[in-house]
Amino acid sequence: ELKAREDAIRKIVKEIKKAKQERDFRLILVHGAGPFGHGNVKEYDIDNGVFTERQKEGLAKTVKDCSFLNSLVVRELNQAGLEAIGMNPNGLIVQEQKKIVEFDTKGVEKTLSEGRIPVLYGQMVPDKKLNASVVSGDAIIAYLAREFKPDGVLLGTDVDGIFTDDPKGNPEAELIKRIDNENFDRVLERVGEAKTIDVTGGMRGKLMKLRENLKDSRVVIFNITKEGNLYNLLKGEEGIGTEIYF
Template identity: 30%
Template sequence: MLTFLKLGGSLITDKRIAETPRLDVIERLAAEIAEARRADPLLRLVIGHGSGSFGHVYGRKYGTREGVHDAAGWYGFAATGDAAARLNRIVTAALLAAKIPAWSIQPGAALRCADGRIVRGMEETVALALARGLTPVVYGDVALDDVRGGTIVSTEEIFDHLIDALQPQRVVLAGEVDGIFTCDPLLDPQAQRIAEITPETFDAVADGLGRSHGVDVTGGMRAKVLHALAMVQRHPTLEIIVCSGMAPGRVGGALSGQEAGTRIAMQVRGRRVST
């Protein structure tokens, strides 16, 4: 089975303190991923991660997501990319230490965008890496843009582009909390976890998705859910799992198909999907 796994920026860094990786979390997640691969030799992974308190801090300061138009903006573009790459080296090193054949692929060197949307990607490189037994590692990065000059592309947007060519069966989005909630559970103890979200049920839960903690220049939780729904609408048999990476064993379980967090799909679990 081909699975895309995203390690969220709020999971692997402290997003409130600039350039602060959670090394213990990163190392534990690497061990869980390695165990899942050993348990299922047919499991193939594309791993992506957010930029957390690395790239997002610079991206917000310089407004890189909205566009780059002058020398100061291009400095910010370069600084954002450099920060994102620094975190990527930490994540890749942990995966390699866990004996995973992790190969970092710099998105910004291959991606081209037009007004914030990817128009050319790196699907051939990722596919060839998988065919050779490697585990590609991608991450949210800066990219050149024909309209904006430069922009920031999130890991979810990279996954969104890659699924058309690679056709994964499952996408696991691991964050700081265990799924999608009616409001931010870190701010409101009355928040309730939403077991499943489909295109039909999104409107009923959308109002609670606007508030998230920390700094995120790629749109927050609402944007991430909308991207996930766009993926399953194009690929009706795909399921996307949003779960916690803070709870030991949760990511490993999600990779093995165990129920966890919030499931995003075209239809609720157990119903037949028309294709």
């Protein structure tokens, strides 16, 4: 049975609330699907399209599980007094060969303009060639960043940023404090692939998407599980995690 880390969600919500009480900013929240998505995608073999009856069954289960996780996140935000609206990408995004080709962002814009927090997430969405395909949280962030031109893009993970190797397996791995066009290729050579099941490409995939889509944005990859990190970044502090400029 899948269980969400509700204590971790609450801590994140608490830091957002604290930062919002001290500084006025608008926020779009995008979360991944974690095991609620990746496990199903592997089990039902739906990473490359949905064609068989079993794959259709897997699609329905994945959409339901990812939506359930989103409902937990949105509930915690609202219980903390932060008005949040969950937005299912399944009704907003159409892909072709796993690439976003249509994205109706009018609801996101309206929600933001009303002072609420739109909450989107990694999900299975319609695909013109594959019937359905995975849209990752990273792909959603990249698209929305191009559309809304935010002051910053904060990518929370469970490590302190981008390292020269997987820090969970190699204690000698060093944190890379800044990535830009000068050192990008060298960094890419050294960054290890994710060791966990992640059908959306791990840290290397994240970096490739960032360079492709997030030019002229300040991007920070940081450890969201470390208390105070998210709060401090939302307050505008620097020097946390890996800062990326393209």
